[in-house]
Amino acid sequence: MSELYAYLLLLLVGFLPTEIWRMLGFVAAHGIADETELFLWGRSVATAVLAGVIAKLILFPPEALASVPLVIRLGAIGCGFLAFLAVRRSVLAGVATGEVVLIVGALAHGI
């Protein structure tokens, strides 16, 4: 991919499809209330896409993460999630626990 083409893609495929929602929100801010049915559906769709991205990154990860066995990746996600629930829904506690489990597991596996 040429350098100029990469920036063109960034503008057309990254910036525009994101910014359009902000600008629509900017327009909508004049009157419409939050939490209407349409936005509830939109939020569900967005959440499902994001969940799909997360699951794909864990199951079909990029190279460096793919060297860690799937069981360890899943175990780390599970432990991080439990820590998040246990420690007053703290994002930092969950992420830190997941990372520690992943790294210790990977080291134990000889990576």
Added chain:
Amino acid sequence: MSPAPTTNPAYCSRTAAFLAGFRAAWGAALAYVVIGTYIGIAALARDFGFDLWWAAASTLLVWAAPAQVILVSALGTGGGAVETALAVGVSSARLLPMVMSLLPLIRGPQTSHRALILPAHLTAVSVWIEALRLLQSVPRERHVPFVNGLGVGFMAAAQAGTVAGYYLAGSLPPVLSAGLLFLTPISFLISTTRNCRLMSDWLALAFGIVLGPLLAALHLGLDLLWTGIVGGSLAYAIHRLRETLK
């Protein structure tokens, strides 16, 4: 309730309010999750062959971590431009209600429309959460500069993470590279879970986790888009049905 006079020196001028917002961003635990998330994104971008300037520009222009992950992984694995744009667009739809519910909070009777363009662009999950939490203690006429400071503060954290992640990814032992790449899925999973309030949110999360890899493994094309539309609509429909039957 009478409005409190602007006596707090932290808000005595627009610049002071901007700096107070900037400091508030760095004082929030979320700033460090943002740094970690962007370390993961930059490592991913480097893994897929993008350069640092491209990664930094994508943080500045897109400013939505999930969209950036989709953008980098889809383009990096040779995904089509139209499919990628649709998936990015679907994932960013959540920004509409966020901007819509934030702008009315920050504009005063004197605020021009133009002054709200920058806060709209800076709106992201982190900014939105902290703005809702902190704005009540900021005088109304300083809301715009405060939110701009907050947004620029979080974006500075993201850019610091982008640079750090980009340089760290190549030079670290494999186990730490794996750890950096793991930050993206785990921090997204946990922050998305934290944002789940309604049953439709929880169902959408569960359906997306199942459908995403399943549709990807079936090689149907547009798998993230279908994950969103099928999983999200199903989650919404079940939620609605349950509310109706109540």
